[in-house]
Amino acid sequence: MPDYAELVGRRFPAGTYTLPEYVCWLWLDAAQLPPAYEAHPGLAHVVATYGMGVSVQEIVAMMGATVEDGVAFGEFGVEYHESLRAGATYECDAEVLEVERKRGRRSGIFDRLSFRVTIRERGSEAPVAVCTNAWIFPRGGR
Amino acid sequence: MTAADGLHAGRRVTPFSIESVDPARIKTVAAILQDPTPMHLDPAANRARGMGGALSTQGALNMTWFVETAVRFAGGVDRLVSFKVRFLANVFAGERFECTGTITAIDGDAARAELELVATADGRPVLGGTAVIKTG
Numbered sequence: 244m245p246d247y248a249e250l251v252g253r254r255f256p257a258g259t260y261t262l263p264e265y266v267c268w269l270w271l272d273a274a275q276l277p278p279a280y281e282a283h284p285g286l287a288h289v290v291a292t293y294g295m296g297v298s299v300q301e302i303v304a305m306m307g308a309t310v311e312d313g314v315a316f317g318e319f320g321v322e323y324h325e326s327l328r329a330g331a332t333y334e335c336d337a338e339v340l341e342v343e344r345k346r347g348r349r350s351g352i353f354d355r356l357s358f359r360v361t362i363r364e365r366g367s368e369a370p371v372a373v374c375t376n377a378w379i380f381p382r383g384g385r
Numbered sequence: 386m387t388a389a390d391g392l393h394a395g396r397r398v399t400p401f402s403i404e405s406v407d408p409a410r411i412k413t414v415a416a417i418l419q420d421p422t423p424m425h426l427d428p429a430a431n432r433a434r435g436m437g438g439a440l441s442t443q444g445a446l447n448m449t450w451f452v453e454t455a456v457r458f459a460g461g462v463d464r465l466v467s468f469k470v471r472f473l474a475n476v477f478a479g480e481r482f483e484c485t486g487t488i489t490a491i492d493g494d495a496a497r498a499e500l501e502l503v504a505t506a507d508g509r510p511v512l513g514g515t516a517v518i519k520t521g
Contacts, residue, residue, distance in 0.1 A: 266417060274415040274449045275403050280462050285449030293420060299420055310422045313434070316444030319460075320469030320514075326462050 247306055247342045247354060255337040256356075258296035259365060262286060264329040282327035288319065290327065291360035291374045294335030306342075306356055306380050317355055317377035325364075325371045332365040340375070344382075352382040392491055392498050392520055400485035401454040406506075408440045408478035418445060424475070429506035431477075439477040447476050447504070451512050454484040454502055466497060470514035480506040489515075496521030 265287065267282045276283070292299065303314050337360040346352050360374040415425045424441040432438050452472045458464050476482055486502035498520050501521030504512035 264419065269413065269417060271412050273409060273410045273417065274446060274453070275410060276449075276453060280456075282462075283449060283452070283457060284462050284465050285445065285452045288445045288448065288481070299418070308419075313420070316472040318469065318514075319444065320405075320467065322467040323465055343386050 245307065246344055247356070250305065250339045250342055250356075256296035257334065257336040258294045259332055259334050260290050260294035260328045261332040262290055262327060262329060267329040282329050284321070284323060284327065285324075286327055287321045287362065287372045287374055290333050290362055290372075291337070291376075293334060294333050294362065295337040295360045296335070297337075298334040302356070302358075302378070305380075306354060308380050313381045315379045318375070319377070320375045322373045323371075324369065324373075328364075328370065333362050333371065334365050335360050335362050337361070342346075350381065354380040354382060356380065392488055394488050394491055396488045398454065398458050398486040398488065398500055398502065401457055401481055402481065402483040403450060404481055406442060406476060406478050406480050406482060411440045411442050411446065411478060414443050418443065428480040431439070436475065437477065439479055441475040441477055444472050447472065447482075447512055450482055451484055451502060451504055451514065452516070454486070454504075455500055455516035455518055458500070464519040466517040467520060468514060470502075470512055470517040472494050472511075473513060474509055474511045476511050482506050482511075484512065491520065493520075494515065 251279045271278050339358045341357040343355045357377045361370050363370050411425050428438045448470050456465050484504035486500050488498050489501045490499040498518050500516045
């Protein structure tokens with residue numbers, strides 16, 4: 244079974260994402276929250292997902308898995324330097340930080356992929372938010 | 386005045402809850418994220434995996450509720466400095482989600498408070514983590 248360690252340091256193709264006002268509203272509605280904010284901080288995940296230049300499916304495929312394999316979030320964190328704004332265009336760059344192979348008593352063998360996405364408003368050097376992700380890829384076996 | 390006034394280590398974070406997770410909203414999140422993972426869309430997929438017949442929420446949705454707990458306690462989105470959440474278990478449609486916690490540290494010089502937060506779904510632990518909020 245490949246260990247995917249060669250992915251550490253790989254940079255994803257940088258991309259941009261404009262956070263639509265309707266997505267800001269829809270995210271609150273989907274989360275069963277009142278329309279109290281211009282852009283909920285949780286939308287950093289949406290901006291990072293669309294702005295990092297690769298799709299969820301491409302990351303899953305990069306790890307030799309499919310969406311039917313039970314790929315799951317392990318951890319997610321964000322450092323905010325500014326609040327997100329509806330209608331703003333963000334530039335994102337992302338890189339793989341770590342790939343670890345682990346074995347759980349109940350879960351069996353799994354790989355933990357960590358990557359960081361830095362979000363900047365277009366034309367600015369200063370980050371708006373820095374997201375750190377860890378995804379879990381079950382590999383079967385005990 | 387905000388809920389964050391009168392902060393001290395050990396103070397309980399005001400609980401935030403969703404009384405019943407709506408399956409239709411899970412599908413909306415799947416559409417926003419363009420996430421085709423079957424457990425968010427097809428109850429049969431979860432039944433086949435021995436996870437019951439309810440749709441599972443996305444981690445991004447659970448994370449949003451986790452963040453909401455900190456934002457409400459802090460008194461606004463501009464008062465959230467950072468957070469880190471661990472995903473411990475799935476949340477399913479129809480379950481009651483609740484997130485609460487305690488203040489673990491106050492940094493008076495930096496005007497920050499650190500929160501330790503835990504979330505449950507129908508009483509099962511589903512999320513754990515920390516958040517840092519502004520106090521000044």
